[in-house]
Amino acid sequence: MSVQTGFAPFVHHLGQGPRRVLALHCTLGFGGAWNGMAKVLGDRLHFIAPDLPSHGKSPDWDGQSDFPATVYDTTLALMDDAPMDVIGHSFGAVTALRLAARAPEKVRSITLIEPVFFAIAKADAPETLADHDRVAMPFTQAAAAGNMEEAARAFNRMWSTEENVWNTLPERSRAAMTRGIHVVPSTYALLYEDTDGILAPGVLGGLDMPVQLVRGELAHGAIAATLEGLRDRIPGAVLDVIPEAGHMAPITHPQAVAEVFERVLARA
Structure with missing residues (x-):
């Protein structure tokens, strides 16, 4: 898989605490979206929060390289030599x-907020994925027609x-x-077909760092199924639900998400 040559993400630094956290935002967001949580935890944590290609202050994705591979490789390069706590939201999760799964020696703990890893819902609860696709x-129609503004509006409304x-x-x-909406179709093979082999035997079952799973109370059924599937596959994984929250819980409910995050940090 080809990685975009010369791509270097813009990185936000949030908080002044001694413990460093890699924070990965959702599609159509940016690294600064973690600011609400950083305000709650900033005296204890330092968030390292890169912008995705075509997002925030990062350069654009070239449309030719493998988008998920570019994100993975450039994110991995930002990590410390010592294990880091990692928190991600949606595609960032x-x-x-x-x-x-691929660099466990780099990860001290992992917190996944509404990951859109729909290969699990596809396997465990396909009816929820059919509803999501509806x-x-x-x-889908706007993106196929090349109407990027309408596609962005529809995507924003979905979540x-x-x-x-x-x-x-x-x-x-x-x-x-x-600007960023054109990257979404490039993620489908990873998200729906598990082209990275995360669901291969022994991968998720072999994770031994603390794993925290988070969703909003109003989460879509495919998201709930995905998180339940992760909980069932990862030994010791803990699933918490944020009351009255939807997909954007890190932004809309930063205090509640921060309280959950603090619990996993205490276990790491």
């Missing part, structure tokens, strides 16, 4: 899971608990999401 149809949230966003935010 899938990258975090790959780091734990909800995603407006995005929001608010109606018409797109219309309330500043133009700058809408433009940033439209």
